[in-house]
Amino acid sequence: MAPEYAMEGLFSVKSDVFSFGVILLEIISGKRNSGFYLTEHAKTLLAHAWQLRNEGHELEFVDPLLTEQCPTSEFLRCIHIALLCVQEDPAERPTMSNVVVLLGSESIELPEPSKPAFSVGRAAHHIDQSVPEDPSVNQLTLSGISAR
Numbered sequence: 001m002a003p004e005y006a007m008e009g010l011f012s013v014k015s016d017v018f019s020f021g022v023i024l025l026e027i028i029s030g031k032r033n034s035g036f037y038l039t040e041h042a043k044t045l046l047a048h049a050w051q052l053r054n055e056g057h058e059l060e061f062v063d064p065l066l067t068e069q070c071p072t073s074e075f076l077r078c079i080h081i082a083l084l085c086v087q088e089d090p091a092e093r094p095t096m097s098n099v100v101v102l103l104g105s106e107s108i109e110l111p112e113p114s115k116p117a118f119s120v121g122r123a124a125h126h127i128d129q130s131v132p133e134d135p136s137v138n139q140l141t142l143s144g145i146s147a148r
Contacts, residue, residue: 002019002117021081021083021093022046046117050115080110084102087117088117
């Protein structure tokens with residue numbers, strides 16, 4: 001889900017582009033974005049792809065089962081396009097029609113993507129150790145509801 005929709009309820013055609021970029025990264029890596037925060041790599045699949053690309057290790061992101069199916073250059077191009085789709089600023093994301101053109105043509109030079117939106121991971125909550133174990137005076141519990 002695009003962060004601008006998740007956080008502010010703003011939806012546009014660029015929200016679909018964001019989702020497509022996430023799905024493309026999931027296909028290439030063989031990993032799901034949801035639950036990726038449980039790994040030691042990064043807080044999100046997007047952050048992991050961004051980190052590996054900046055380090056020049058994009059091929060570590062690719063699912064080993066796929067490497068025999070497709071030329072390396074196609075994987076690198078798809079990762080690059082996916083990172084264009086998940087940029088933090090929706091205005092910087094390409095339109096879906098532009099994505100189709102970029103995927104279909106190897107001769108078009110790709111612009112450099114800016115930082116992806118990392119806010120799609122789950123936030124870890126800090127537990128205050130100074131609070132007594134049983135904060136309830138009358139054995140009732142309070143639940144706080146917060147949106148993801």
